[in-house]
Amino acid sequence: MKTTIKLACIAVIAISQMATAVEKATELPPQTLFTNVNIFNGVDNKLYDNHFVLIEKNKIKTISATAIKTNKDATVIDGGGRTLMPGLIDAHVHLNLQYLNNPAAIDGVSNMTWEEIGAMAYDASQEYLYSGFTTVRDLCGMHDGMRKHIEAGTLIGPRIYLAGACISQTSGHGDWRTNAQVIGDDGNKVGQVQALGIATLADGADEVLKACRNNLAGGADFCKMMAGGGVTSMRDPIHSFQGTPDELKAMVTATTQWDTVGAVHAYHDGSVINAIKAGVMSIEHGNLMAQKSTFKLVKKKGAFVVPAMAGFSDQLLKHPQYGNPDLPLRAKVETIIKNYDNWVKLANETGINIGYGTDVVVSTKAASRGIRDFQMGQFAEGFGNFKTLKAMTSDNGRLMALTGKNNPYPATLGVIAAGAYADIILVDGNPLKDLTVLGASFDMWAPPRAQRTIKTIPLVMKDGKVFHNSL
Numbered sequence: 483m484k485t486t487i488k489l490a491c492i493a494v495i496a497i498s499q500m501a502t503a504v505e506k507a508t509e510l511p512p513q514t515l516f517t518n519v520n521i522f523n524g525v526d527n528k529l530y531d532n533h534f535v536l537i538e539k540n541k542i543k544t545i546s547a548t549a550i551k552t553n554k555d556a557t558v559i560d561g562g563g564r565t566l567m568p569g570l571i572d573a574h575v576h577l578n579l580q581y582l583n584n585p586a587a588i589d590g591v592s593n594m595t596w597e598e599i600g601a602m603a604y605d606a607s608q609e610y611l612y613s614g615f616t617t618v619r620d621l622c623g624m625h626d627g628m629r630k631h632i633e634a635g636t637l638i639g640p641r642i643y644l645a646g647a648c649i650s651q652t653s654g655h656g657d658w659r660t661n662a663q664v665i666g667d668d669g670n671k672v673g674q675v676q677a678l679g680i681a682t683l684a685d686g687a688d689e690v691l692k693a694c695r696n697n698l699a700g701g702a703d704f705c706k707m708m709a710g711g712g713v714t715s716m717r718d719p720i721h722s723f724q725g726t727p728d729e730l731k732a733m734v735t736a737t738t739q740w741d742t743v744g745a746v747h748a749y750h751d752g753s754v755i756n757a758i759k760a761g762v763m764s765i766e767h768g769n770l771m772a773q774k775s776t777f778k779l780v781k782k783k784g785a786f787v788v789p790a791m792a793g794f795s796d797q798l799l800k801h802p803q804y805g806n807p808d809l810p811l812r813a814k815v816e817t818i819i820k821n822y823d824n825w826v827k828l829a830n831e832t833g834i835n836i837g838y839g840t841d842v843v844v845s846t847k848a849a850s851r852g853i854r855d856f857q858m859g860q861f862a863e864g865f866g867n868f869k870t871l872k873a874m875t876s877d878n879g880r881l882m883a884l885t886g887k888n889n890p891y892p893a894t895l896g897v898i899a900a901g902a903y904a905d906i907i908l909v910d911g912n913p914l915k916d917l918t919v920l921g922a923s924f925d926m927w928a929p930p931r932a933q934r935t936i937k938t939i940p941l942v943m944k945d946g947k948v949f950h951n952s953l
């Protein structure tokens with residue numbers, strides 16, 4: 483009797499499992515089919531005319547010149563002969579530090595609360611996504627708080643790669659303490675950006691190890707430290723070296739153990755050479771690299787340089803901070819402008835990996851957008867439309883992939899290829915011929931600036947989901 487009951491139970495379980503299996507087999511994954519699109523795939527200097535692209539769940543499944551069979555309930559989007567291309571990637575942003583509504587530059591940040599900073603960072607993140615940037619890489623200040631909510635769908639924004647608090651030596655590019663804190667009549671001694679975890683001060687290899695590991699513990703995908711003088715900061719001369727070889731190696735050790743990479747802020751040859759020798763794979767700025775041998779070393783190691791192109795333009799001198807003759811920032815910017823022609827020549831000659839990053843900080847919302855759009859124009863002036871497009875898509879995708887096993891988005895980014903993430907924009911016009919269709923401008927200060935969406939980017943898809951559609 484007991485045996486019969488047992489057998490009956492097994493039979494019931496088997497039938498119910500079969501039913502689930504049948505149900506599952508009929509449950510088809512969601513699909514979106516783009517028809518009638520000309521593809522820029524992020525890699526080739528051409529458009530593939532009149533193609534079909536099938537998205538399944540959050541990835542690109544099939545690309546074809548002939549019709550593709552889909553599920554019955556697939557969403558079909560007629561591209562109307564528009565360009566379909568990868569969502570753009572900005573490899574150097576500071577969501578926490580991008581907007582500032584007073585003219586006090588870095589000092590202004592010292593008076594902001596997390597409430598202001600967080601709200602403005604969220605606005606900035608939406609600006610990126612709606613204007614076609616489906617991925618950004620934050621180089622100082624973001625931990626994974628906002629990203630968690632974007633990934634969960636409660637907030638709207640791009641994919642975010644983040645470095646956590648940027649690591650600086652005392653007196654370095656990340657030392658934004660007030661004079662009272664430095665000299666000693668402020669008992670607190672900790673600057674606002676340190677207190678909020680945007681930047682962190684570390685001296686000696688042990689402190690750098692700890693700071694980098696702290697970032698990794700807080701969800702950072704890689705680490706960033708200051709290896710030389712900066713423009714925006716007031717305490718450090720642009721010619722300065724920052725971080726000893728041991729300190730730089732400490733960051734590289736901590737990141738290598740996580741199978742990811744270290745990035746540095748470095749402008750001049752000496753600081754870039756120190757960083758590359760320590761094993762750093764991402765040089766942020768590098769705008770003062772003037773020797774061919776430095777470019778060759780970068781090329782040999784396969785590292786990336788991410789120059790903020792706006793720094794090369796005398797149009798930046800109209801900025802209330804960067805152009806102010808009473809501030810040390812102006813002289814620093816002038817030095818960088820002088821190296822522009824040489825930099826472009828050496829970068830083109832040596833064929834180094836160049837990432838596309840805009841590094842917009844401490845500007846009003848309107849100026850921030852103007853500077854961002856201008857960088858696209860300036861990059862194209864130096865390297866041409868195709869290289870600019872490649873830098874914003876597949877080259878930056880390779881840069882993101884340097885985060886290795888620590889990569890929060892492990893499928894391919896920045897290309898239109900089977901298996902890549904379905905991060906896609908539709909564009910009115912051919913960006914290989916005219917970059918203004920992606921928002922590029924050649925005048926940093928020309929009003930009025932687009933906000934949020936761009937008319938010529940009528941559709942933005944990230945991770946297979948449509949976030950903007952004005953078709």
Ligand SMILES: [Zn+2]
Nearest residue numbers: 574576621841
């Ligand atoms: Zn930066």
